[in-house]
Amino acid sequence: MNARRALPALAAALAGVGLLVAAASHADGGTADSADVRTGGDTTVWADGRNAFSFPLATLSDEERARFAVGNSFFRRNWVEAPASTKARDGLGPHFIARSCGGCHVQDGRGAPPELFKRIGPAGQEQPVALLMRLSVPGTPEAHAGVVPEPTYGDQFNNSAIPGVKPEGQVTIRQVPIRGRFADGTPYVLRKPLYGFKDLGYGPMRADVMASPRIAPQLAGVGLLEAIAERDILANAAEQAAAQGPIKGQPNRVWDAFAGEARVGRFGWKANVASLAHQTAGAFLGDIGITSSKHPQQACTGAQADCRTAVPGGHDGAPEIDDRTLGDVVFYQATLAPAARRRADDPQVQRGQVLFQQAQCAACHRPSYTTGEPPFPALASPxxxxxxxxxxxxxxxHDLGEALADGRPDFAASGRQWKTPPLWGVGLIRGVNGHQRLLHDGRADGVLEAILWHGGEAEASRQQVLKFSRRDRDALVKFVESL
Structure with a gap:
């Protein structure tokens, strides 16, 4: 058997064993047929702990499980710099943030900002891996682009590089406390991160640069999100526009390189990506420095001569990741299963669901859909x-107010707008990744802090939560963490 297929086949078998364990655990719970417990319909898995985000859809065939395992291998394993004897995985860099997809999405889960003020030798503050910095400057983007890249550093800041190439620099982070009180007098402290750059490798950035931090989100269920029909997303916007009140969501229409046309965005913190295929190819280039047929050139700017002359991976002029392997990585992500709800019968969780509706959280966090067709059937499962x-x-x-604004537009998204993130799996992040950092840059330590950061269209909801008793606040959090 080909070595490329043998090890992933073993991994598929092991994943199947894990699913049997998870299913047995569910059978003991006796709530298999509850629609709001089976978060992904028939595809749902019953799992928690370290691997909760890493199981394949429960309904995959054996052949699909084998492909899932192949994609998993290339998602998790590190790429190496060229030239190397590892021909299938060479081409790292020249600039990069991580050496693998799994370097940011650890256990297919959510990233976190570096521990502030942690010192690691003479280099100073720990550098982010799962938190990247988008860059742009004011102006009119080129066709199919959502932003105008910063001339010297491009549209993403990379703080690592292969030998012989200068890193672009280092990210600095400091915090400013924001203090407040709930209506019952209970104090709280939010910590606003302030970002900067130092030790720039290629000279100063433009004075009008716009920088936006983005944390790596968890991936379970993204293939189901991709299968939500565009008409349903547009219907959400139409319903909100017709309703009274401040909630007025807008779709982001973005260029998709795989479709060859503009489509409604649904991935990324500003909904600036329409498909998993486009997202994955872009991340390979921007985060790891791996070229593909959709991105055949490295993202080196005119000021980065050492980047432009670095030895490429790939062979005979081919991209560093071939279409088949890229497709397997996309398929892997598209078939990661959402885990079933936990503790749905807990009276406090049920109380929290009532409060969730009362605070109008469901106006943006629409609970349910029935999925349609995936955009690229060859890269997904039926x-x-x-x-x-x-x-x-x-x-x-949605405009979430000045406190969360990054001031950086992206396609139709303004500098105050963010996409409503899905809430399924939020309560599992601690078990998978050992933290509970939420929002676009991980500034919120848990669900309640995330709510307190909301403003703009969500200000009325925030004000309602501020009036909740401690018991009701706890119930609201428990409901969200049960999803």
């Missing part, structure tokens, strides 16, 4: 079609 799913998102952009 098992995602026709599933009743419970992701709790409208996939629209």
């Amino acid at each position: 098992k995602v079609v026709g599933q009743r799913i419970w992701p709790y998102t409208d996939l629209l952009l």
Whole structure:
């Protein structure tokens, strides 16, 4: 058997064993047929702990499980600099943030900002890996681009590089406390991160640079999100526009390189990506420095001569990742299963669900959809079609106020708008990744802090939560963490 297929086949068998364990655990719970417990419909897995985000859809065939395992291998394993004897994985850099997809999405989960003020030798503050910095400057983007890149450093800041190439520099982070009180007098402290750059490798950035931090989100269920019909996302916007009140979500229409046309965005913190295929190819280039047929040139700017002359991976002029392997990595992500809800019968969780509705959280975090067709069937499973799913998102952009604003537009998204993130799996992040950092840059330590950062269209909801008693606040958090 080909070595490329033998090890992933073993991994697929092991994943199957894990699913049997998870299913047995569910059978003991006796709530398999509850629609709002089966977050991904028939595709749902019953799992928690370290691997909760890493199981394949429960309905995959044996052949699909084998492909899932191949994609998993290339998602998790590190790429190496060229030239190397490892021909299938060479081409790292020249600039990069991580050496693998799994370097940011550890255990297919959520990244976190570096521990502030942690010192690691003479280099100073720990550098972010799962937190990247988007860059742009004011102006009119080129066709198919959502932003105008910063001339010297491009549209993403990379703080690592292969030998012989200068890193672009280092990210600095400091915090400013924001203090407040709930109506019952209980104090709280939010910590606002302030970002900067130092030790720039290629000279200063433009004075009008706009920088935006973005944390790596968890991936379970993204293939089901991709199968939500565009008409349903547009219907969300139409319903909100017709309703009274401040909630007025907007879709972001973005260029998709795989479709060859503009489509409604649904991935990325500003919904600036329409498909997993486009997202994955872009991340390979921007985060790891791996070229593909859609991105055949390295993202080196005119000021980065050492980057432009670095030895490429790939062979005979071919991209560093071939279409088949890239497709397997996309398929892997598209078939990661959402985990079933936990503690849905807990009276406090049920109380929290009532409060969730009362605070109008569901106006943006729409609970449920029935999925349609995936955009690229060859890169997904037909098992995602026709599933009743419970992701709790409208996939629209909302103005969340000045406190969360990054001031950086992206396609139709303004500098104050963010996409509503799905809430399924939020309560599992601590078990998978050992933290509970939420929002676009991980500034919120848990669900309640995330709510307190909301403003703009969500200010009225925030004000309601500020009036909740401690018991009700706890119930609201428990409900969200059960999803």
